[in-house]
Amino acid sequence: MKNTASDYLQRLDRYLAFLLMEKGLSEKTIAAYSADLVRFGLYLEKKKTTLVADIDTRLILTYLIQLRDQQLSPRSRARHLVSLRGFFKFLTNEKILQKNPAQQIDLPKTGLHLPDVLTVADVEALIDAPCRDKPEGLRDAAMLELLYGAGLRVSELIRLEMTAINLEAGFVRVFGKGAKERVVPVGRLALDAIRDYLDRSRPMLLKSRASVHLFVTRRGRAMTRQSFWNLIGRYGRLAKLRKKITPHSLRHSFATHLIEGGADLRAVQMMLGHADISTTQIYTHVAHRQLVQAHKKYHPRG
Structure with a gap:
């Protein structure tokens, strides 16, 4: 304290x-x-x-x-x-923080909501943006797939070690805030992208060097937080997405898409690594808002 x-x-x-x-x-x-x-x-x-x-x-x-x-x-x-x-x-x-964590929060008269969540089509366009003919593109595509597929924080993603991913069982072991460990299932597309990266990209990036880190640069080091922020912003522009894209955009979208699809709130809480379920309930506000908008737009009596 x-x-x-x-x-x-x-x-x-x-x-x-x-x-x-x-x-x-x-x-x-x-x-x-x-x-x-x-x-x-x-x-x-x-x-x-x-x-x-x-x-x-x-x-x-x-x-x-x-x-x-x-x-x-x-x-x-x-x-x-x-x-x-x-x-x-x-x-x-004052350069004490890299970014203002309160900047994107909007508090209108009707209540609290998060910044815009990406649609599934937006996410697919973003993940398709890296050029997979290059080692860096394969790596970036795998990182984007995993970020969205497991709802990771960017700090968790860049710290992952080789032992954290289990391709056979289909899960990733994550150490979140306070060094709390959680196990998150990973979908087929993310697993395929990671396998592709491990087979065709990571050896080319490392050359003869060794690294415990899952995702590496051409210098054989782990990706930095700032570098990944720059990458995801660039891929957002390549995908011609009008929204401002950050690593947390994919985490927001992961949670909201799960809840909109009917996932249990407690299960989403565990996957996100939230200690308090009230934190996860933020995403139910987003899902409800989008449902209301869809009803108004498409229902004849909306």
């Missing part, structure tokens, strides 16, 4: 000083921001989040859902989101 307080509150103190000294905001306005962000800090302590760098979009979404469950009005929740966006924008500008 002390680590959380020292890291988060230290960043918060710098931000409030920035608002006062450089932005010139009134004490009343700064006090309002401070109250919102201190409340979020208390939530972090309960979640045992130890570093500001560990705060992601999912964590902020669950916090906003908690505020909703505590009967805060949409207007109050929107104010909290504005406070969080400003704080994380400051951390991003």
Whole structure:
């Protein structure tokens, strides 16, 4: 807990000083921001989040859902989101964080929803974008297939070792947040893509070198988080997808497609590695929203 307080509150103190000294905001306005962000800090302590760098979009979404469950009005929740966006924008500008985890969250008057989920056709177009005539293309296609096929976080994907994948049994062993282990089934298409990569790509990338990592670069090293972010963005553009594509887009889509297909919420919770099922319930909001939109569009009495 002390680590959380020292890291988060230290960043918060710098931000409030920035608002006062450089932005010139009134004490009343700064006090309002401070109250919102201190409340979020208390939530972090309960979640045992130890570093500001560990705060992601999912964590902020669950916090906003908690505020909703505590009967805060949409207007109050929107104010909290504005406070969080400003704080994380400051951390991003200061190079403390690479990206603002609150930037893509929308909180309209009707309630909370996630950024757009990819359609199945969007996912297929994205996975088909890499050129499989090249070793890197085979690797990238396998990574995209596995990311979507198992609902992995990008940090989990790039850390996978050779021993993590069981091609015969069809599962991947993942170490998620807090070093918690889970086993996730992997579909046929992802398994085929991984086999293709292992047979035709990985030896060419490694040459005579050895590596424990499943996915490697031409230097024989593991793929970095930033490199994969750049890759998936490029493939999104090649696939001519109009939505902004991130690694988490595929994780969102994995969960939503499962729930829309009738999968049990507890099963999805286990596959995603969520400690709290309320986190998984975020995706039921997305599925319901899309069903409502489809009903309005296609039903004669919609």
